[in-house]
Amino acid sequence: MKSNLDLQASKMLKEAKLYCTQGRLAILKVLMEAGRPLRQEQIAERLEKQRLDKVTIYRTLQSLLKVGLVHKAYLQERTWYFELADKCSKNQCHPHFTCTNCGETHCLTDMSLPMAKSPHKGFVIHRQQVRLEGLCPACA
Ligand SMILES: [Zn+2]
């Protein structure tokens, strides 16, 4: 029997016109279960049983990024965090809030901001990503 997450993941791949490989399914499921952005390393830890090597995980993430199923959420301490793109709109990602005291980053999925206008002639905006900094409720 296929689980609900399996079905959801294979539907996402089908809609993105990507082949349904074990690796793609596994990474989508990890991100769904996590419900928050993860580093490639954290994804690998959760895939230990599947025995996917680093290169495969990297390539699989790249293919999911390319079709827009996964977004690079933010960069922290020189490492990218990846998340499912299902809580982002076509041109805008939900903002992320990083606490400068504890370092935790939160997804602000219910916050929408006005879309920036092109600053000068010739610049074309494809996507708006906003990062906020301050203190989280636990540290304020
Ligand atoms: Zn996004």
Ligand SMILES: [Zn+2]
């Ligand atoms: Zn904090």
Ligand SMILES: [Zn+2]
């Ligand atoms: Zn997020």
